Every structure is written in C-alpha cells, then in structure tokens.
Amino acid sequence: MNPLDLLLIPVAYLIGSLSGAIRFGKLFYGVDVRNYGSKNPGANNVQRVLGWKLALFVFFFDTLKGVAAASLAFLTEFNPGTNPFTGAQIVLGLSAVLGHIFPIFHQFKGGKGVATITGLLWAIHPLAVLICFSIFTLCFILTRYISLSAIVAISCFPFFVNSLFAWLQPQMTLTLKIFSIVIAIVIWLTHISNIKRLINRKEEKFRLRRPRTRQELEEESICTNSQLQA
Secondary structure: HEEEEEEEHHHHHHOOOOOOHHHHHHHHHHHHHHHHOOOOOOOHHHHHOOOHHHHHHHHHHHHHHHEEEEEEEHOOOOOOHHHHHHHHHHHHHHHHHHHHHHHHHHOOOOOHHHHHHHHHHHHHOHHHHHHHHHHHHHHHHHHHHHHHHHHHHHHHHHHHHHHHHHOOOOOOHHHHHHHHHHHHHHHHHHHHHHHHHHHHOOOOOOOOOOOOHHHHHHHHHHHHHHHHOO
C-alpha cells in the first residue's frame, strides 16, 4: 500500500467502532446492553435484552460495517482478484473488526465481531458465506444456540475455501486460503466464554422476546448480582 492507501486503515477502524448494539439500544430504549444480560454489545445479547427485532437490525448494521470496510480496497491501487487486493480487503476488514471489538467511541468495550467478520467474508467470498449461512441456519434450528451455530458456521468457511472452492476456483489467492483458517481460530478464541457455558450447559438458548422495560432489567441485574455474591 502507498501512504494514501494506509490512511484507509484508520477509516476502516472508525467504521468498525460504530457499535449498533450500543447506539441503537440507547437511541430507541435508553439502555446500554453492556450493563445487562451477558453484557456483550452484540446482536445475540441484544435479542436477550431488547428483543429480536432490534437484534436483527443490529446484526445487519454490524455486517454492513465489514462489507463497507472491505470495499474500501477498491480505492487502493491494487487490481481486484489479485493477492494484494485480497490482502487489502483483509487488512481493512480486520481493522473494522478491531474497531468493533475495541471501539474508540465506547471506551474500547465492544462485541465479539461475528457480524462484522461475516460482512468481511461476504465482501471477499459471498458464495462460501451463503453456504456457511445455510449451515448456521440448520445448526440453529437443531440447537437454538446462536453462539454454537456461529462457531460451527464460520469454522466451516476455511474447509470450503481450501477444498471445494480451491478446486472450483484454482485462481483463488493464497492470501484468502490462509486468512480463512486464521479467522476460524479467531472466532473460537473470542467465544471461549460461550464455549465454557455450552460445556456447562449454562448458555442461554434463543427464544423470541419482547423488549424488556428498564425496571425489569434492573430487577434482573439485582437478582443476578445477589446470586453471584451468595
């Protein structure tokens, strides 16, 4: 990248720092989801705290951040389809993911980056993402666990990229093949707490919720704190 291209990296980070869960939770309900539920500002916790409608909106917003950041690569000097171009997409997309996890606008306390990573992967290889989304949907229907479904689906991404699509698309860049493996590892690392809850059967399953009132959230928070202190 030339010096002007490097300026796109902080732009991508700032895009990622716009937290849909935090901003829309405060805007529409006056609630900071980091204070309730799992305290994670992501779509999964939003559906626990404020209902599925806002959670769906947050998921699409955070996904678009990944797409927008990766699309900044078209402003660079690299040609689409080449290793440098894919590398630029990855660097810019990961900058947005970093912004999502450590948002400068929200005291560096952000989400786990699943939706933003999904947007990045969609920008790079939409067909593989569609197949992984089908796997996510199947796993979700069978288990009702969003976290488990996300881990399984994104873990399948490197398999498809390095086997099926490597055969169908031999021109696929080496950068993408390596990155697909790295991103699956990152998802496992950012979901260690979820994995522990799944093992201990304490992870909460998805169920349709209505938005809860501030009083209900405060009562639940007091009850949870009392249980932890007992």
